[in-house]
Amino acid sequence: MESAFRRGAREGVRDFLPISVGLLPWAVVTGIAMRSIGLTELEALGMNLLVYAGTAQLGALPLIAAGAPLWLIMLTALALNLRFVIFSAAIAPLFAGRRWSTRLLSSYLLVDGVFAICADKAVTSDDPQWRWGYYIAPSVFNWLVWQLFVAGGVFGAEFVPSDWSLEFMVTIALMVLVLPMLRSRPMLVAALAGGLGAVLLRGLPLRLGVVAGIAIGIAAGFAAEHWQQRREAA
The missing domain is CATH 1.10.287 (Helix Hairpins)
Incomplete structure (x- = not known):
């Protein structure tokens, strides 16, 4: 018989798949944007791995390019990510009794799309194994897709004509992610x-x-x- 964790993981990925389409252009444009301000491939990939927050990355890049002070860059990134404090409080019951290391990893993987699609259903479940699978599987899937397509933008940036205006793709991608939350x-x-x-x-x-x-x-x-x-x- 299939375990509760696997059932939750399968259902989580299935529910998340439709909204994950919006990640693709957003991730590619983020990769291109990091290269366009002068970051090397290694620097861009490192920033994407450490920050893992598309909105904060895109918000900080113009400040980095303009030579803004570090305190302003950090304040902007913090302000753009304040919503995750609310998200974390809302899904805290999912991690009751779990180790500190597990909670820390889960906080790193928390993103808007997973919260919008999975939070309500996961929190209302009485099976801790099912709801853990329902949260962690789409979260890991999202991380893999984001890293892959950002890398595609980073390494493909030199092939994109400089006169192409791709900012609108980020706006559309953000709308796809935000609308389910409203x-x-x-x-x-x-x-x-x-x-x-x-x-x-x-x-x-x-x-x-x-x-x-x-x-x-x-x-x-x-x-x-x-x-x-x-x-x-x-």
Whole structure:
């Protein structure tokens, strides 16, 4: 009889496959972008392995290219990844009783797509082995696909004409990943407020408009959730 872990792993990968399509152009463009600012192949691959956060990578690259101070690069990457604090809190029950090393590895593998597709179903399961497989299998699959296609962009960057504008592919890929998360009013409010804030404040120096937009989105999302809870309690 198939183990609960294998059943969960198979179902997790199956549920994740449709959204994983959005990873491909995003990963390739990320690889090309790292090479376009002057990173060597080794530096680009090393950054991709250590950071493993496409949004933070793309957000930090213009700052690196402009010679921005290290504190600003780190602040931008931190702001862009703040959502993972919320994601981690939401899926914490998955790792109850597991070793510290397991939790550390799982935090490294946590990505938007896996959270959007797998979090609710995994947390509501009563079988710890099934839900562990349901989380870890698509997470490892996502990591492998991302590393492979980023490497393709890194080594294929020299063959892409410099006048090709590929930024729109990243936007489309991000939309594919973000849309499944907009299932609640607070999430929708956060996305709209953050996006509008980043656009309106794009003229701030050192590209701080992105950081400001993130802060606005987080504040708006918490406010909307608080208002919704008060309304439901009334």
